[in-house]
Structure formats: structure tokens, C-alpha cells
Amino acid sequence: MDWGCFVIEFLQVIIYGIVLGCIISLGAIGVSLIFGILRFAHFAHGDMMSLGAYFGLVGVVSLQLPMYAVFPLAMGATALVAAALDRSIYRWLRSSTPIIMLISSVGAALMLRSAIQVVWGPDNKIYEAGIKLPYIFYGLRIKPDQLNIIFGTAVLVVLLHLFLHKTRMGKAMRALSDNMDLAQVTGINTERVIFWTWMIAAAMAAAGGIFLGIDTRLNPIMGWRILLPVFAAAIAGGIGNLYGAVLGGLLIGIVQELSTMVISPAYKPAVAFAIMVLMLVFRPTGILGGKE
Amino acid sequence: MSLLQVDDIYGGYGNADILHGVSMHIEPQEIVSIIGPNGAGKSTVMKAVFGLLKVRQGRILFNNKDITRRRPDQIVHLGICYVPQEFNVFPSLTVHENLEMGAFIRKDSYSEQLDHVYELFPPLKDKRGQSAGHLSGGQRQMVAIGRALMLNPSLLLLDEPSAGLSPLFIEQIFERVLEINKSGVGILMVEQNAKQALSFSHRGYILSMGGNRFEDSAENLLNNREVAEMFLGG
Amino acid sequence: MELAGLLTYFIFFLTVAGIYAVLSLGLNVQWGFTGQINIGVAAFFAIGAYSSAIVTTEASPFHLGGFELPFLLGILAAMFASGFLAFLVGLVTLKLRGDYLAIASIGIAEIIRLFLKNEGWLTNGVRGIPAIPKPLSGLTESGDALLFLLVILAFVFVIYMALERLYQSPWVRVLRAIRVNEDAVQAAGKNVLRFRLEAFVLGSVIMGVGGGLYAHFTTFISPSAFDPMFGTFLVWVMLIAGGSGNNKGALLGAVIIWGVWSGTEIFTSRLPEMWVTRASAIRIFLVGALLEFILIFRPQGLLPEKPPKTPGTARSEKSGVSPAAGRADT
Ligand SMILES: Nc1ncnc2c1ncn2[C@@H]1O[C@H](COP(=O)(O)OP(=O)(O)OP(=O)(O)O)[C@@H](O)[C@H]1O
Ligand SMILES: [Mg+2]
Numbered sequence: 001m002d003w004g005c006f007v008i009e010f011l012q013v014i015i016y017g018i019v020l021g022c023i024i025s026l027g028a029i030g031v032s033l034i035f036g037i038l039r040f041a042h043f044a045h046g047d048m049m050s051l052g053a054y055f056g057l058v059g060v061v062s063l064q065l066p067m068y069a070v071f072p073l074a075m076g077a078t079a080l081v082a083a084a085l086d087r088s089i090y091r092w093l094r095s096s097t098p099i100i101m102l103i104s105s106v107g108a109a110l111m112l113r114s115a116i117q118v119v120w121g122p123d124n125k126i127y128e129a130g131i132k133l134p135y136i137f138y139g140l141r142i143k144p145d146q147l148n149i150i151f152g153t154a155v156l157v158v159l160l161h162l163f164l165h166k167t168r169m170g171k172a173m174r175a176l177s178d179n180m181d182l183a184q185v186t187g188i189n190t191e192r193v194i195f196w197t198w199m200i201a202a203a204m205a206a207a208g209g210i211f212l213g214i215d216t217r218l219n220p221i222m223g224w225r226i227l228l229p230v231f232a233a234a235i236a237g238g239i240g241n242l243y244g245a246v247l248g249g250l251l252i253g254i255v256q257e258l259s260t261m262v263i264s265p266a267y268k269p270a271v272a273f274a275i276m277v278l279m280l281v282f283r284p285t286g287i288l289g290g291k292e
Numbered sequence: 293m294s295l296l297q298v299d300d301i302y303g304g305y306g307n308a309d310i311l312h313g314v315s316m317h318i319e320p321q322e323i324v325s326i327i328g329p330n331g332a333g334k335s336t337v338m339k340a341v342f343g344l345l346k347v348r349q350g351r352i353l354f355n356n357k358d359i360t361r362r363r364p365d366q367i368v369h370l371g372i373c374y375v376p377q378e379f380n381v382f383p384s385l386t387v388h389e390n391l392e393m394g395a396f397i398r399k400d401s402y403s404e405q406l407d408h409v410y411e412l413f414p415p416l417k418d419k420r421g422q423s424a425g426h427l428s429g430g431q432r433q434m435v436a437i438g439r440a441l442m443l444n445p446s447l448l449l450l451d452e453p454s455a456g457l458s459p460l461f462i463e464q465i466f467e468r469v470l471e472i473n474k475s476g477v478g479i480l481m482v483e484q485n486a487k488q489a490l491s492f493s494h495r496g497y498i499l500s501m502g503g504n505r506f507e508d509s510a511e512n513l514l515n516n517r518e519v520a521e522m523f524l525g526g
Numbered sequence: 527m528e529l530a531g532l533l534t535y536f537i538f539f540l541t542v543a544g545i546y547a548v549l550s551l552g553l554n555v556q557w558g559f560t561g562q563i564n565i566g567v568a569a570f571f572a573i574g575a576y577s578s579a580i581v582t583t584e585a586s587p588f589h590l591g592g593f594e595l596p597f598l599l600g601i602l603a604a605m606f607a608s609g610f611l612a613f614l615v616g617l618v619t620l621k622l623r624g625d626y627l628a629i630a631s632i633g634i635a636e637i638i639r640l641f642l643k644n645e646g647w648l649t650n651g652v653r654g655i656p657a658i659p660k661p662l663s664g665l666t667e668s669g670d671a672l673l674f675l676l677v678i679l680a681f682v683f684v685i686y687m688a689l690e691r692l693y694q695s696p697w698v699r700v701l702r703a704i705r706v707n708e709d710a711v712q713a714a715g716k717n718v719l720r721f722r723l724e725a726f727v728l729g730s731v732i733m734g735v736g737g738g739l740y741a742h743f744t745t746f747i748s749p750s751a752f753d754p755m756f757g758t759f760l761v762w763v764m765l766i767a768g769g770s771g772n773n774k775g776a777l778l779g780a781v782i783i784w785g786v787w788s789g790t791e792i793f794t795s796r797l798p799e800m801w802v803t804r805a806s807a808i809r810i811f812l813v814g815a816l817l818e819f820i821l822i823f824r825p826q827g828l829l830p831e832k833p834p835k836t837p838g839t840a841r842s843e844k845s846g847v848s849p850a851a852g853r854a855d856t
Binding site for chain 1: 561563565623626630636637640643644756759762803804808810815821822
């Protein structure tokens with residue numbers, strides 16, 4: 001066995017894992033934020049990622065915009081849809097239980113997905129045709145798109161960090177996540193903070209969805225398929241903990257890709273599931289510790 | 293005119309009433325203590341005043357304005373702030389951010405008030421960048437009270453500010469409460485350390501089983517044999 | 527001719543509604559009685575279908591088979607297989623909080639789906655298993671469909687009656703108590719985990735029956751028949767619309783929602799040409815909207831839960847006016 005080749009192959013797989021991990025992280029951040037504040041697992045989050053990807057498609061194909069302009073547009077549009085979803089559905093269920101909200105989000109997931117199918121059709125789509133040549137460093141291949149995904153995710157995570165720690169609304173979001181009752185007693189307008197939480201979570205999801213579309217292809221079920229790894233990442237990182245969500249995403253992404261060296265790639269999602277169950281059974285607060 | 297007037301209120305968390313006709317009043321710049329056994333409904337009275345409870349009957353006036361069924365966020369705007377008995381800081385926010393949250397609804401500059409709070413609780417100034425969850429019990433209580441002061445209220449509701457603190461800290465906290473009062477803030481306080489609390493209060497109410505038992509000046513309550521035996525531990 | 531066509535359609539409609547009623551009754555044991563959220567109904571449905579198909583079909587070079595067992599043994603195999611899967615899944619996940627179980631259950635469903643698709647030696651992969659025998663077929667000239675409907679209705683009846691009996695039992699009383707206040711049940715010295723595992727397995731066994739019936743009804747199954755929309759989501763809407771916790775509600779929900787689903791087809795078939803290809807997505811959207819509507823305006827469903835009157839539980843019922851009320855699993 002040639003060890004040099006093996007190491008290169010191994011590192012190559014790690015790179016793929018990081019790329020996938022970035023995409024998963026962007027979804028997991030939103031799931032974690034929403035859980036932290038509204039205390040329910042948002043099953044429509046994957047489909048929000050799909051929606052973001054398709055809004056991106058409108059920007060790229062119909063409006064012929066450059067990628068850097070497509071992002072804010074798609075993220076903003078997805079945020080508006082999330083806010084509308086909250087206003088029209090979730091808001092009326094706030095006084096019910098988290099489990100009822102969860103079931104309602106499963107319904108919302110189906111509505112989003114079928115809306116995507118109605119508007120854009122069920123077939124696979126891509127942002128742009130053609131193959132870009134990868135850069136090669138010491139035998140490791142990395143495509144420009146993949147570099148962009150990693151860089152873009154890093155920028156978004158830093159921006160989110162600044163938002164949460166430097167702005168009034170960001171701090172209020174963290175306060176709500178800590179203790180909703182105390183926030184209310186303090187006079188914070190919790191409904192407004194919740195509104196912003198949806199917008200931010202959806203914007204992150206949209207970016208993740210576009211990256212997923214760049215990395216693979218767009219189809220209406222892409223978001224539902226990635227929902228399991230996204231939840232697994234949020235749980236592995238400690239639900240309600242943002243940096244945990246990023247770490248969890250990278251962990252799930254890397255382990256999923258590494259698993260393809262051992263088992264059939266068809267079973268990749270099973271790996272996310274296995275990590276999630278192990279975490280839930282042995283360390284339910286996640287790597288970095290989160291909310292119970 | 294009383295600062296706060298509670299008139300014969302009834303109410304509870306579900307169908308059953310916890311409060312059966314509680315009445316009390318606080319004059320401007322008074323410190324009033326509520327004393328009573330566990331489960332007497334002391335915290336429940338505070339929640340009723342702050343709009344966190346369904347008041348079924350009776351009314352609550354603040355500066356002669358009826359606030360009986362107002363929501364907490366409306367009441368805050370009127371100038372009442374509340375420090376709950378437990379979970380009264382945002383643990384993952386820093387000390388400084390906790391205080392900022394206290395001023396969340398202020399549209400004007402609050403840096404003066406911030407300085408005032410740091411002056412009142414000097415230990416907080418050194419810990420301003422630390423997460424509130426990592427502070428000691430006494431410092432956490434300072435953060436909680438400081439947070440409630442950020443709106444410059446005219447009435448402060450304190451639910452057991454000394455609970456779980458060591459005697460040294462209890463002393464410190466009570467000193468601060470007195471100082472806050474001296475600066476013109478009316479204080480309604482629930483306390484387990486009854487004797488100590490009454491010793492610096494103007495008046496006191498003794499609550500048991502959801503109703504008024506005794507009400508008098510703090511001095512008279514401390515000297516009342518029956519009260520001493522039943523509620524002040526001899 | 528017209529009438530005959532209508533009759534055929536009616537028989538078809540009731541047969542499918544009957545199969546859904548079985549699934550819905552199974553989910554009622556898990557969600558309605560116990561408050562467990564299983565978003566992987568499709569997995570147990572599929573396992574039931576495949577098990578029964580494999581043990582009853584003739585030998586085939588494309589998939590495991592050749593046992594040619596009779597229909598009823600096929601259903602028994604379906605019950606056993608989905609019950610066993612539920613037992614394994616339950617051992618690991620039932621300790622988890624309610625919403626984690628929900629997440630885990632979509633994982634199970636995904637893994638089963640991948641398994642059925644990729645293990646061709648067993649299932650013939652995406653090409654599926656054909657020629658599954660239909661019981662009682664060929665006995666009469668043209669009454670196959672009607673006879674099979676009677677078989678289905680017999681199953682629905684037996685399961686429904688059994689669950690109604692069960693509903694009066696102390697066992698379900700404990701399940702309901704677990705749903706409302708798990709800690710109190712624990713404190714009363716009951717083994718909560720065991721009760722939950724039993725309920726989860728029982729519900730899944732019933733779903734397995736539904737799967738078996740489905741396989742023999744269509745005589746051909748492939749992984750795409752068990753997608754989350756038809757295998758899981760529709761069943762949830764049925765149970766919630768009918769009334770979680772109420773067996774009659776589960777039946778009623780199955781018939782009504784299947785009716786609504788079929789009705790939307792009549793509506794979408796009138797759409798202009800270019801929309802027809804997207805019709806099924808529009809229908810799914812409408813069913814999603816219907817679920818949200820029910821959750822917001824009538825969470826207890828058409829037939830709200832009616833717990834049997836027993837002195838011991840009288841107090842907890844007050845808080846359970848809506849079946850949704852007691853389901854805070856956090
Ligand atoms: N959130 C709640 N829901 C239902 N009942 C409650 C709630 N909080 C308190 N109670 C009940 O109301 C009664 C009065 O409680 P309260 O907290 O007002 O007592 P307290 O005098 O503050 O006691 P302590 O000294 O222990 O703080 C108690 O019987 C308690 O069980
Ligand atoms: Mg109290």
C-alpha cells in the first residue's frame with residue numbers, strides 16, 4: 001500500500017467534508033437559533049434552504065446577476081418568506097406546545113417544497129453549465145466553487161457573530177434564548193425579536209441552500225434530504241449553541257465524506273444519523289454544551 | 293396619593309385562586325416588606341402587580357392609574373421594574389449586556405444611568421465583560437437589581453433579593469437597597485430574612501395563605517409578640 | 527356502464543381509505559395514546575409491505591423469495607418485521623425527549639428507504655417486487671376488487687375493535703398518564719420506558735399490517751410507493767383531522783382526508799394544460815395548508831379524544847380538553 005497516496009486521498013476527502021460541513025453548518029445555525037428561542041425543532045428548515053437556492057436561480061438565470069449580488073437578494077427573499085410563515089402560521093401556535101409547532105413545521109415543509117415544484121418544476125437544475133478546472137496544491141484538488149463556499153461560510157459566520165454581539169437586536173436575541181420570561185419582564189418586545197430571528201435563520205439557510213446548489217444541483221427535494229445532517233449537526237454541537245452548530249456541521253460533513261472510504265456512499269445519510277443518535281444517548285448537551 | 297395601591301385582589305395561575313383578597317399600598321419613597329411562610333403567595337402578589345397573573349377581582353392602581361390588566365411590557369413603560377426571585381439574569385450575556393438589556397426600551401442615552409449602577413455596585417465594573425452565569429450569587433443579584441434600575445423606575449419590586457446569599461453579602465445587598473431607596477425609588481420587597489428586612493423598612497405586610505394577616509409599621513411588627521412568635525422565628 | 531365505473535371507483539376509494547385507516551389507527555397508538563411523534567410511519571409501512579411480499583411471492587431471480595406462503599402468514603411476517611424494527615429503534619430512541627424522537631424517526635425512515643433502494647438482492651432495488659398474490663382473486667367472475675375490499679374492511683374492523691377494548695384498559699390509562707405527566711407516572715413506580723416501548727411496537731405492528739395489505743392490494747411495490755408524503759404525512763393529517771387519541775377519529779380522518787385528496791384530483795384535472803404536470807404539487811400544498819388550518823383552528827380534530835371515565839384520572843382530564851394540551855414533552 002502506498003501511504004503517500006493514501007494520505008493525499010484522505011486529505012482530499014477531508015476537503016470535501018469541510019465543503020459539505022460548511023453547507024450543513026449554515027442550516028444548523030438557523031435550526032439552533034430557532035430552537036434556542038422558540039424551543040421547537042423546525043422541520044421546514046431544509047426546505048427553506050431549497051427555497052433560497054431557487055431564489056438564487058432566479059438571480060443567476062433570470063436576472064443575470066453576478067453571484068455576489070445574488071446572495072443578498074436570495075437571502076432577503078427567503079427571510080421574507082420565513083417572516084410571512086411565522087406571521088401566518090407559527091405565531092398562532094406559540095401558546096400551544098413545541099410538539100404541535102414541530103408538526104406544523106412538517107406541514108410547512110411540504111407546502112414550501114410543493115410550492116417550489118409548482119413554480120420551478122420537479123427537474124434538476126444547475127446555476128451554470130461547464131466545468132471549472134480545480135486548483136491543485138501538492139496533489140490536492142480544490143475547485144474555485146469549493147473555495148468560495150468555505151470562504152463565504154466563514155464570512156457569514158463572522159457577520160453573524162458581530163450581529164449577535166454588537167447590535168441591540170442581536171443581544172436581545174441572545175437574551176431571549178437565555179430566558180424568554182425575563183426578557184418579557186425587562187420590557188423587550190419579544191415578538192419583534194422573534195421576527196428577526198426568523199429572518200436571520202432563513203437568510204443563513206438560503207446561503208447554505210445556494211452553496212448546496214453550487215456544490216451539487218438544485219431540485220425540490222434537496223433541502224429535505226439535507227435536513228437530517230442539519231439536525232444532527234445542531235444536536236452534535238449542542239442545540240441552541242451557534243459555534244457548536246458550526247463545529248457540528250463540520251464534524252458531520254467530514255465524517256460523512258470519510259465514511260465513503262469504508263461503506264457505500266449510498267448510506268452517507270445513515271452516518272449523520274448514527275452520530276446524532278450516539279450524541280443523544282451519550283452526550284445530549286452536545287460538544288460545546290447547549291440547552292437541554 | 294399612594295405610589296401603588298392594591299385593592300382586595302383575587303387571582304391565581306389556573307382555575308383556583310392563590311390570592312384571596314390581598315390589599316396593600318406603598319407611598320412614594322417608602323420601603324415596604326412582605327413577610328410570610330413559604331407558599332403564602334408573596335411572589336404571586338408581585339406577579340399580580342406586574343401583570344404576570346390573571347387578576348380575577350380587585351384592582352391595582354399605580355399613581356392613581358388603573359394597571360390591573362396591563363401586560364408587563366406596558367407596565368415597564370410606566371416606571372415599575374421587577375426583579376424575579378429566580379432566574380433573574382441572562383446567564384450567557386455579559387454583565388454589561390445584562391444592564392444594556394435593562395435599558396432596551398429606552399430611546400434616549402442611558403450612559404449616565406449605567407455609570408450610576410456601576411457606582412452603586414462597584415464589583416460589577418470589574419466584571420463587566422464576564423458572563424453573568426459565571427458570577428457568584430451575590431454578584432448575580434447585583435446584576436439583577438442593576439438591570440431593573442436601568443429604566444430609572446419610581447417603583448422597584450424585589451423578590452427575595454437576599455435568598456441564598458452569605459450573611460456578608462446579605463448585608464451588602466440590603467445596604468444597596470437602602471441607598472436606592474434614598475435616591476427616591478419606592479421599594480416593595482419580599483424577604484425571608486424577615487427581621488433584618490424589617491429593620492430598615494418603613495412598613496411591612498404579613499401574608500399567609502394568600503391573604504393579609506398583619507400590616508403595620510416595621511417597628512411595631514418587630515415588637516409584636518404574636519408576629520414574632522409566628523412569623524419571625526421567635 | 528357509468529354506474530359500474532362509479533362502483534369500481536368507489537370500491538377502489540374505500541380499499542385505499544381502509545389501508546390508510548389501518549396506518550392511522552397504528553399512529554393513534556403512538557401519537558394519540560402516548561404522545562410519541564413518529565415521522566417515519568413510511569418506514570414501518572414499507573417494511574410491512576416488503577416482508578409480506580417477499581414471503582408470499584414465487585421464486586424470482588431478482589429478489590429474495592420463493593417461499594409462497596399464504597396471505598395471512600404474509601401479514602404475520604409483516605407484523606413481525608415491523609414490530610421487530612420498532613423494538614430495535616425503540617430501545618435506542620425512546621429514552622429521548624419527544625422532539626428528538628421525531629428527528630430520529632426521519633433518520634430511520636431515510637435509512638430504510640436507502641436500504642430498500644440499494645439492497646437489490648433482497649428487494650430488487652428501485653425496480654421493485656411484482657406479482658404479489660392477491661388473496662381471494664379468481665374466485666368469482668369480476669368480484670376480485672370487492673372481495674379484497676371485504677378483506678381490508680375485516681382487518682380494519684378487527685383492529686378497531688381491539689383498540690377500542692384496549693382503550694378502556696389500565697394499560698392505555700398509563701400511556702395517557704405518561705403523555706400528560708411522565709414524572710408522576712415514574713414516581714408512581716411504573717416503568718415508563720417499558721410502556722412507551724410497548725406502545726411504539728404495537729403501533730408499528732399495526733402499521734406493518736397496513737403495509738402488508740397494501741402490497742397485496744397493488745400486487746407491485748417499489749421504494750417510491752413509500753415516500754414521506756404518502757407514507758407518513760397523509761397519515762398524520764388523517765389522524766389530526768379525525769381526532770388524535772380517538773380511534774373513531776382515526777377512521778373518520780382516513781376516509782375524509784382520502785376523500786379530500788381524491789377530490790383535489792378532480793379539481794386539478796380541470797386546470798389548464800400547462801398546470802396539469804404540476805397538479806400533484808398543488809394538491810400536496812393544499813393538504814399542507816389544511817393541516818395548518820386544523821392545527822390552528824381545531825387542534826383536537828373532528829372527533830376529540832373522549833377518555834373513559836375513571837375516578838383515578840378525573841383530575842388530569844381537565845387540562846386535556848384539547849388532546850394537544852397535555853403533549854408538552856419538554
Ligand atoms: N407558576 C405557578 N403555577 C401554579 N401554581 C403556582 C405557580 N407558582 C406558585 N404557585 C403556587 O402558588 C402558591 C403561592 O406561591 P408563591 O410562589 O407566591 O409563594 P411564596 O410566598 O413566594 O413562597 P416562597 O417563599 O417559597 O417563595 C403556592 O402554593 C405555589 O404552589
Ligand atoms: Mg416566592
